[in-house]
Amino acid sequence: MNLVQTIMERRSVRKYKGEPVQVELMNSLLQQAASLWTSEMSSHWRCLYYDSMEARVRLAESMIAKVTGSQWGKLIPSKVTGLLTKTVLNTPALLVFIAEDAANERQRDENYAAVCSIMQNLQLLGWQHGLGMLWYTEPFMSNPSFFNEIGLKSGERLVGVLNIGYFDKSPKARKRTPAEQNWTELAATAKPTQAAKGQYVASKDVLEALNIAVWAPNDGMREPWHFIYVTDHEAVARLTPSPVNGSPSFLIVAAKKEADPHKQQEDYAAVCCLVQNFQLVAADKGWSARRSIPEWIYEHQLPISLPLDPQERIVAVLEIGTATQTPYSPATSPTFNIARL
Numbered sequence: 001m002n003l004v005q006t007i008m009e010r011r012s013v014r015k016y017k018g019e020p021v022q023v024e025l026m027n028s029l030l031q032q033a034a035s036l037w038t039s040e041m042s043s044h045w046r047c048l049y050y051d052s053m054e055a056r057v058r059l060a061e062s063m064i065a066k067v068t069g070s071q072w073g074k075l076i077p078s079k080v081t082g083l084l085t086k087t088v089l090n091t092p093a094l095l096v097f098i099a100e101d102a103a104n105e106r107q108r109d110e111n112y113a114a115v116c117s118i119m120q121n122l123q124l125l126g127w128q129h130g131l132g133m134l135w136y137t138e139p140f141m142s143n144p145s146f147f148n149e150i151g152l153k154s155g156e157r158l159v160g161v162l163n164i165g166y167f168d169k170s171p172k173a174r175k176r177t178p179a180e181q182n183w184t185e186l187a188a189t190a191k192p193t194q195a196a197k198g199q200y201v202a203s204k205d206v207l208e209a210l211n212i213a214v215w216a217p218n219d220g221m222r223e224p225w226h227f228i229y230v231t232d233h234e235a236v237a238r239l240t241p242s243p244v245n246g247s248p249s250f251l252i253v254a255a256k257k258e259a260d261p262h263k264q265q266e267d268y269a270a271v272c273c274l275v276q277n278f279q280l281v282a283a284d285k286g287w288s289a290r291r292s293i294p295e296w297i298y299e300h301q302l303p304i305s306l307p308l309d310p311q312e313r314i315v316a317v318l319e320i321g322t323a324t325q326t327p328y329s330p331a332t333s334p335t336f337n338i339a340r341l
C-alpha cells in the first residue's frame with residue numbers, strides 16, 4: 001500500500017477482533033513512527049502498553065472512577081458505565097501517550113506536537129499491518145484515579161490513548177472538506193525572479209498535497225484547520241532572515257480555537273496529525289518542508305500581517321521549496337519507552 005493510499009484509507013476503528021496484538025510488533029512500529037518524526041523540534045515523552053485482561057480491567061476502572069465515584073454517579077445507569085468498561089475490555093491493546101510538560105509555552109507545544117505526530121505515524125504504520133486504531137480522549141478520563149493508574153507526574157501531560165486491534169471491516173469514510181475552502185494565499189505582487197520561480201512549489205501542488213493530508217483523524221469531524229500559503233518574497237524574508245534550504249515560501253497551518261479547553265486540545269492534536277501527513281507527502285514528492293514553531297507566533301505583533309481570526313492559533317510553520325531537504329540527523333536516536341503494564 002503506498003503512502004497516499006494509506007493516509008486516505010486509514011480509518012478510526014472502534015470494533016476489533018479478539019486477536020492479541022504482539023508487544024514486539026508495537027515496539028517495532030513505535031520505533032519506526034518515532035524515526036519518521038524528522039523535526040528539529042524536541043520530543044520528550046513516554047508511553048504505556050495495556051494488553052493483558054488484568055491491566056485493561058484496572059485501566060477501565062480508573063477511567064470511569066470519576067463517573068462512578070461522583071455524587072451524581074449513582075444516578076447514571078450502570079448500563080452506561082458498563083458500556084465504557086466494555087469498550088476498554090473489547091480493545092485488545094491500548095497505548096497511553098504522555099508528553100513532558102514545560103513552563104515555556106513554545107517548549108510545551110513542541111513536546112505535545114511531537115507526540116501527536118508520532119501517534120499519527122503509528123496509526124498509518126499500523127494500518128499497513130492490518131491494525132485499526134482509535135484516538136480516545138474523553139473528558140471523563142481527566143481524573144486523579146486515571147492519572148494515578150498511569151503514574152502521571154507533575155511536569156507531565158496526557159496526550160491521548162490509542163485503542164488498537166485487528167479488525168474485519170473498515171468503517172466507511174467520512175468526506176473531507178476540500179483544502180481550498182480553508183486556504184488563503186499571500187502572493188507576491190511583483191513577479192519572482194527566474195531562480196526563485198524554479199524553487200517554488202506551486203499553490204495547486206501544495207493544495208493537492210493538503211487534500212491528501214486532510215484525511216487526518218479529527219474529533220467530531222470539526223476539521224479545525226486553516227492554511228495560509230505565503231509566497232510573497234518580501235513577507236517570506238520577514239518571516240525568516242536566513243531561510244534554510246533556500247525555501248521560497250511558507251505554509252502556515254492554524255487551528256481554529258474552540259471555547260472548550262478539551263476540544264481546543266483535540267483540535268490542536270488533529271492539526272498536528274494533518275501537518276504530519278503533509279510532511280510525509282512532501283517528502284514523498286521530494287520537496288523540503290521544514291517544520292517549526294517559531295518564537296514569533298507567541299508575540300503580540302507578528303512579523304507580517306496574517307489573515308488569522310483572533311480565535312485561531314498557529315500550530316506549525318512549514319518552510320517549503322523544491323530543493324531537496326538536508327536530512328535532519330538528530331544527535332541521539334529518538335527517545336521512547338514502551339512500558340507494558
Ligand SMILES: Cc1cc2nc3c(=O)[nH]c(=O)nc-3n(C[C@H](O)[C@H](O)[C@H](O)COP(=O)(O)O)c2cc1C
Pocket residue numbers: 010011012013134135136137138160171174215216217218219220221265266267269270273
Ligand atoms: C485528538 C483526537 C481525539 C479523538 N477522540 C475521539 C474519541 O474520544 N472518541 C471517538 O470515538 N473518536 C475520537 N477521535 C476520532 C475521530 O472521531 C475520527 O478521527 C473522525 O471521526 C474521522 O474519522 P476517521 O479517523 O475514520 O477518518 C479522535 C481523534 C483525534 C485526532
